[in-house]
Amino acid sequence: MTASNTPSSNPDDSETGVEGGRRRATINDIARLAGVSKKTVSRVINQSPFVRDETRERIEAVIAEWGYAPDPQARGLAFRRSFLIGMIYDNPNPQYVVNMQLGLLDGLRGSGFELVVHPCDRSSPTFLADIRAFVERQKLFGVVLPPSVSEDDRVAKLLNEIGCSYIRIASVELDKPEHMIVGHDRLGGAQAARHILSLGHRRIAFISGPATFRSSHERRGGFEDALAEAGLKLSDEDIVQGGYTFESGVACGDVLLARSPRPTAIFCGNDEMAAGVLQSARKAGLSVPGDVTVVGFDDFQIAQAVWPPLTTVRTPTREIGRMAAEKLLGVERPEPRDLTTTEPSLVVRESSGPVPA
Structure with a gap:
């Protein structure tokens, strides 16, 4: 008996739907078509190094053929954690916020993690309570803190108390190296x-x-x-x-x-x-x-x-965002993380010139 080249119609599969005229593939379908276990497919999805290259390539080819994408909420239930990264900010410059989000999305691309944002007001009496509620409601894997929220030590203390991983972006070093990106x-x-x-x-x-x-x-x-x-x-x-x-x-x-x-x-x-x-x-x-x-x-x-x-x-705000996301996703590694830094650079254009005569 040979395996079918189409996804299974097993009614017990939790992911259903139709894409491009055929039912959406499940992780069980990918495992069957690639001739491996569901656990091996999961390891490839989560970029585990403990999969042989030829096996990884075969699974990735099947995933690409069927356009399979794991559902973040379903993955969170299966792994008892969220596949969501939060960005908590209080910044009056909309372009900074946009560039930071783009950078974070660059760093999350291909990881299976998604970004959720939370604007806040540091002067609000419910500032810390709102952050706690946001993190706990979303069951966040971790958060990125741009200035000026990153400069508030109360936020870092809160995140440590509730066991949420975080990265602070600031102009000076304010925390342990594994939690910091410093812009000088x-x-x-x-x-x-x-x-x-x-x-x-x-x-x-x-x-x-x-x-x-x-x-x-x-x-x-x-x-x-x-x-x-x-x-x-x-x-x-x-x-x-x-x-x-x-x-x-x-x-x-x-x-x-x-x-x-x-x-x-x-x-x-x-x-x-x-x-x-x-x-x-x-x-x-x-x-x-x-x-x-x-x-x-x-x-x-x-x-x-x-x-x-x-x-x-x-x-390099967008680059800093990418670095923050990648650093946050690496917090589970057992080795200590070094301080991450960037340096500004002067860009000379037409708005500056010699002193008037």
């Missing part, structure tokens, strides 16, 4: 300052992000460190606090560009605020960079969508 924003701030100084500017202003973000302090710190190397110091009047939003960039730009003498260069804590300063300069009848140089931070899509395109400090 301070280095980026210094790069921006040195670039502005190299163009001859000495009347320089800075628009910071929210005080509740560690990145705001790190970017400012690096900027001031590099200015100090050149014998310069920002006064209180040279610093205006924004909110990492376009609107706050316009408002801060209006304040700085109305001064006399006005700054010849403005460094902004992120690209959204830098784009707002470009708008403010246009309203004031000033040219960029002819009258004022503008430099941003992040190198998000908006940096090349505005005119003139922004000189900025690039942080």
Whole structure:
């Protein structure tokens, strides 16, 4: 007797349905067609190293032929855990959130894990309770914490208490190496300052992000460190606090560009605020960079969508998201994990130029 080339019609199979005119294949079908056990198919799906290459290739060929995809909820029941990764964030910059999600999806691709997101408000009295409820309701395998949620030690303590794996993304090291991806924003701030100084500017202003973000302090710190190397110091009047939003960039730009003498260069804590300063300069009848140089931070899509395109400090946000997902999926490995780091890099475009004559 030979095996059939079509999926079984066993009514006991839990996965049913029709795709492309034929019933959706189950894991039992894949095992039968590949001539292996259901457990071996499961090992291939979960990328176990304990499967011979020829067996793995045969199973993967059958999976591809029948378009089989395991259901995350069913897998969670079978393995007594969820195949869901959470992203918990409180960030006013939508492009950061999108880029981080894309990176996480890059890292989860092919793993069988899915991403669920949870926006929150750190100032809410139910902030921690909401996070606990989200994690426990979804039975999450683990969570990724971007800034500024990552900078709140109460969240890490909560996740440790309920036994949920996590990765924190921050500008400095805040936790054990296995829980961290560090972006070194301070280095980026210094790069921006040195670039502005190299163009001859000495009347320089800075628009910071929210005080509740560690990145705001790190970017400012690096900027001031590099200015100090050149014998310069920002006064209180040279610093205006924004909110990492376009609107706050316009408002801060209006304040700085109305001064006399006005700054010849403005460094902004992120690209959204830098784009707002470009708008403010246009309203004031000033040219960029002819009258004022503008430099941003992040190198998000908006940096090349505005005119003139922004000189900025690039942080590889999507790459960081991918690294976070991959690191989180590796938390079950017995060996200790090293600290994961990235470094920013300066991208020079048309919004920066020599000091006006």
